[in-house]
Amino acid sequence: MDIINKIIDKYFNGESSREEEKILKYYFNSNKLAPEHLVFKPLFDAFEIEANESYKIKKPKKFFIQKWAFAGSGFAAAVLLTLWLFGSPAFQGDYAIVNGTRINDHELAQQLAESKMNKVGQMLDEKLKPLESIQMVRNSLKPAKKIGEIRDEINCIKQKLIME
Amino acid sequence: MEKTQFANQILTLSDKLFRLAKSILRNEDAARDAVQDLNLKLWEKRAQLKQVDNLPAFLMRSMRNQCLDVIRQKREKNELPIDIIYDGLTPYQHTEQKDMAKNVCYMIDNLPELQRTIIRMRDVEGMEMKDISFVTGISENAVCVNLSRARQKIRDQLIKESKQVEERTWTS
Numbered sequence: 001m002d003i004i005n006k007i008i009d010k011y012f013n014g015e016s017s018r019e020e021e022k023i024l025k026y027y028f029n030s031n032k033l034a035p036e037h038l039v040f041k042p043l044f045d046a047f048e049i050e051a052n053e054s055y056k057i058k059k060p061k062k063f064f065i066q067k068w069a070f071a072g073s074g075f076a077a078a079v080l081l082t083l084w085l086f087g088s089p090a091f092q093g094d095y096a097i098v099n100g101t102r103i104n105d106h107e108l109a110q111q112l113a114e115s116k117m118n119k120v121g122q123m124l125d126e127k128l129k130p131l132e133s134i135q136m137v138r139n140s141l142k143p144a145k146k147i148g149e150i151r152d153e154i155n156c157i158k159q160k161l162i163m164e
Numbered sequence: 165m166e167k168t169q170f171a172n173q174i175l176t177l178s179d180k181l182f183r184l185a186k187s188i189l190r191n192e193d194a195a196r197d198a199v200q201d202l203n204l205k206l207w208e209k210r211a212q213l214k215q216v217d218n219l220p221a222f223l224m225r226s227m228r229n230q231c232l233d234v235i236r237q238k239r240e241k242n243e244l245p246i247d248i249i250y251d252g253l254t255p256y257q258h259t260e261q262k263d264m265a266k267n268v269c270y271m272i273d274n275l276p277e278l279q280r281t282i283i284r285m286r287d288v289e290g291m292e293m294k295d296i297s298f299v300t301g302i303s304e305n306a307v308c309v310n311l312s313r314a315r316q317k318i319r320d321q322l323i324k325e326s327k328q329v330e331e332r333t334w335t336s
Contacts, residue, residue: 011315012319014310015308015312021286021287021290039323042322043319043322046265046272047287047288049269050269051289053179053186054179054182055182057196
């Protein structure tokens with residue numbers, strides 16, 4: 001046990017060799033620990049746990065799927081809002097019900113309906129922004145698509161030249 | 165360096181690099197990102213890797229530098245310091261929950277960056293002093309001093325907690 005005590009002292013002074021540290025690891029993993037050494041066991045257990053930790057490759061983020069799902073849910077919300085506006089008894093013919101109050105004034109009811117429709121339009125605009133950005137990317141990629149056509153044409157010309 | 169060589173010599177060290185990154189950044193996701201970024205950089209510069217003598221030590225050094233850059237950038241942007249999300253328990257409560265080993269990991273995470281990096285490179289990865297000296301860019305003597313300080317801090321905390329547990333057992 002004296003040897004172990006000496007190695008422990010060296011270990012905490014940062015003077016122990018790799019071999020001595022291996023002896024300590026073996027000792028602390030065994031079930032024959034001296035009672036005075038039990039206090040240090042968690043330290044070596046922690047090293048063991050950390051040494052078994054492994055790296056898992058992160059899956060690529062699903063940006064496009066997320067964007068489409070986001071835009072789709074926004075569109076669905078807008079459609080539901082429109083259905084609620086025109087399908088519910090809150091908006092029937094020449095009157096509207098706002099916060100439980102019936103408004104018979106034809107113009108006011110129309111104005112309210114228009115403001116609601118504007119809100120729906122705004123929401124649609126916001127939710128469709130990701131789709132617009134995708135469209136922009138597609139448009140900017142159009143010239144790249146023509147490279148293939150140009151290559152085909154060059155090949156045709158080459159073949160004609162060889163034939164001649 | 166060919167694809168298979170790259171996979172055999174570099175990707176096999178990903179576990180070690182991840183553990184080092186996690187120790188420095190104290191955040192699993194940030195550590196994964198850091199390893200991915202480093203692997204990408206290494207792949208781009210794979211032709212130059214042939215000239216490296218001690219590849220594992222070189223990779224560990226690159227990983228550490230990258231993590232320190234991440235921390236520096238976060239500080240410059242005044243973003244909140246990235247940190248491990250603890251469950252709110254104090255080290256003493258952890259002890260009571262018989263989660264002693266995890267408690268030690270918590271103690272190590274609370275050491276200064278250089279000390280926690282050195283203690284983990286030595287005691288978890290089993291690295292030689294000269295390699296640790298290369299990775300950290302300090303002398304072997306300074307490595308020994310930092311290692312000793314780190315181990316002694318953990319030892320003192322373990323003894324202190326053990327006494328507190330004993331006292332509580334006697335009083336209850």
